[in-house]
Each structure stands twice: as structure tokens, then as C-alpha cells.
Amino acid sequence: MYDLRAEFSDTLSMLNDWDACLSRLHELAVAPPGNGATLASLHPHPPVASRQVLCGGANYYTHLEQLHAALLRKQGDTRSDEELFAAGREFGRSRLDGEAFVFAGLPSAVSGATDDVVLWGPGEQHDWELELAVVIGRGGFHIKEKDALDHVAGYTISNDISTREVMHRPNTGMTDYLMSKVRPTFFPTGPYIVPREFIPDYRDLRITLKVNGEVMQNESTDDMIFGVEQLVAHASTLVELQPGDLLLTGSPAGNAGHHGNRWLVPGDVMEGEITGLGVQRNRCVKPE
Structure with missing residues (x-):
């Protein structure tokens, strides 16, 4: 890890001109300034x-399976876990017909x-x-x-x-x-x-x-x-x-x-x- 404050004031200013800053970062990676520090030594x-x-x-499909199966169980659905997770998978697949x-x-x-x-x-x-x-x-x-x-x-x-x-x-x-x-x-x-x-x-x-x-x-x-x-x-x-x-x-x-x-x-x-x-x-x- 290298201190780049002589080059950039903060990461937000870098991202405001990302293409130019990324090019400069490539240059600095070849010839880094000063002595580096380990990430573990920093906060x-x-x-x-x-x-x-x-x-x-x-x-996430598997996350939706878990959430949907848990919701069905909470609502009193008495089907087996396997059946509830299958319903959850189907619910997850149906998300593709909608939008994020x-x-x-x-x-x-x-x-x-x-x-x-x-x-x-x-x-x-x-x-x-x-x-x-x-x-x-x-x-x-x-x-x-x-x-x-x-x-x-x-x-x-x-x-x-x-x-x-x-x-x-x-x-x-x-x-x-x-x-x-x-x-x-x-x-x-x-x-x-x-x-x-x-x-x-x-x-x-x-x-x-x-x-x-x-x-x-x-x-x-x-x-x-x-x-x-x-x-x-x-x-x-x-x-x-x-x-x-x-x-x-x-x-x-x-x-x-x-x-x-x-x-x-x-x-x-x-x-x-x-x-x-x-x-x-x-x-x-x-x-x-």
C-alpha cells in the first residue's frame, strides 16, 4: 500500500476523472512512490x-428459495421442506419475468x-x-x-x-x-x-x-x-x-x-x- 495523497486528494475526486486517474495509477504501479505499508498495519x-x-x-436464487420457503411455513403451509423449497425455486425463476x-x-x-x-x-x-x-x-x-x-x-x-x-x-x-x-x-x-x-x-x-x-x-x-x-x-x-x-x-x-x-x-x-x-x-x- 502506498500513500498517494501527493497525487490525489481522495478517491471520490479520482472517480470523478476515473479514466485519467486509472491511467496514472498504472504508471504508479510500475514506479511506486516511496515506501509501501501492509494493509494490516493500516486502519x-x-x-x-x-x-x-x-x-x-x-x-440470488438460493436466497429467494430460503426466504420464500420460510414465509410459506410461517403462513401455515404444511408441505414438506422439499416441496416448499421447490416452490421457492419457482418463485425465484419468476423474478426474471420482472425487473430488478x-x-x-x-x-x-x-x-x-x-x-x-x-x-x-x-x-x-x-x-x-x-x-x-x-x-x-x-x-x-x-x-x-x-x-x-x-x-x-x-x-x-x-x-x-x-x-x-x-x-x-x-x-x-x-x-x-x-x-x-x-x-x-x-x-x-x-x-x-x-x-x-x-x-x-x-x-x-x-x-x-x-x-x-x-x-x-x-x-x-x-x-x-x-x-x-x-x-x-x-x-x-x-x-x-x-x-x-x-x-x-x-x-x-x-x-x-x-x-x-x-x-x-x-x-x-x-x-x-x-x-x-x-x-x-x-x-x-x-x-x-
Whole structure:
């Protein structure tokens, strides 16, 4: 790791002129400035001060199978687990006939890859959702799917912490993502941005999340329903994308509900890894 502050003020300014900055980064990689430092010796901040955080939801087949089967069981469906998961698979396949689901997060919830995650109330059913995150390098509105990857600077890791029992507001039929997902520290992100050219196939990555050393999520990005091209194109019909924006691509299977409602509690340590994108390690703490 090298200190590039003599070249660039911050990563957001780099992303505002990404093509030129990427070219300069290639030059610096050949002749790096000064002495380097190991990542382990540094405290990584969020890799970019994003203006907008957008989240893809319900975007992995196996995850949808689990969620749909659990919902049917909760509603009193007495079919076997095998039959419920088959219904879940069919539900997942039906998503392709629709369009991607994208909702808004808040930049104020973004924290670093080794920062503590504060388990704020109200609510106690705190859950993990490790996700591949897209970093926008070229903005746009109504981007065509065939051009979408040209707007991607690179990829990073983000963990979309969610408090489940306050997600659905009683007596309204509404889903409250502000209440359940965007509290301070609830989006650990990083440790760094990997330029798109170094990830030749974003559908060939392994997403792994451990809690206290126990594997909870272990899924390939090939299980993704809508790809990065579709998510970027769809998101750009909802908002005008800007350089530095984060677009999360959805959580794979293996959330707390699949593990017997094993919710996060103070003292838990989450370790999240995606192939080629580094490792996060976040300790869960109670509010002071």
C-alpha cells in the first residue's frame, strides 16, 4: 500500500476523472512512490465517500428459495421442506419475468472494513448480508444495459446489516428500510476498490461470511438473478448515477433466519471475504 495523497486528494475526486486517474495509477504501479505499508498495519476507512448508496434486493436464487420457503411455513403451509423449497425455486425463476429491485441506502451508514458495528435499537434481530458492491466511475441517467459496465470503475465488499423485526411496519403494509438498514455503521464497506479490469468475471466470485469463525454465507455470484449490467441500467432509470456511487448487488443465501434465527449480538465478530476483493473483520458492539 502506498500513500498517494501527493497525487490525489481522495478517491471520490479520482472517480470523478476515473479514466485519467486509472491511467496514472498504472504508471504508479510500475514506479511506486516511496515506501509501501501492509494493509494490516493500516486502519482502512470506507474506500469512497459516496454521494448515493443503492441496494439490489431479492437477487440470488438460493436466497429467494430460503426466504420464500420460510414465509410459506410461517403462513401455515404444511408441505414438506422439499416441496416448499421447490416452490421457492419457482418463485425465484419468476423474478426474471420482472425487473430488478433496487432501493436507497444512506452514505451516513457506511463504515470501514475493520470498524465496529454498533447494534443500535430499536430491535434485536440484527442480521448480516455480505454483498458484492459496484463502484460507479462514470455517471449517467437511463444507461443502456449494453453500456452499463463502461460506467463501472470497480468492485468492493459491503455488508448490509439489517434489523429484521422492525423491517415491516405493523398496520401499514409498508417496508421500512430507514428503520432497519441505515443506522450508523450498518454498511461496513471495503477494504479497498479493485478496478474492474482485475475482475474479469464478476459472476465467478465466492462470497463467504463467518460469524465467530462459523461459516454462515458461502455462495457463488453465479447464483445472482440480475447481473451488474441489469442492475446498473435499472438503477439509472430511477436516479442519475454519479461517480463514486455504491450499488450493492444483493445478498446470497445464508442469513440468520436460515441458521435458526442466530441473530448478531455484542461480542460477535464477522469476517467477510469476496474473491480478490480482500477481507472485512467487524466486531459487533452494544450502543454506549
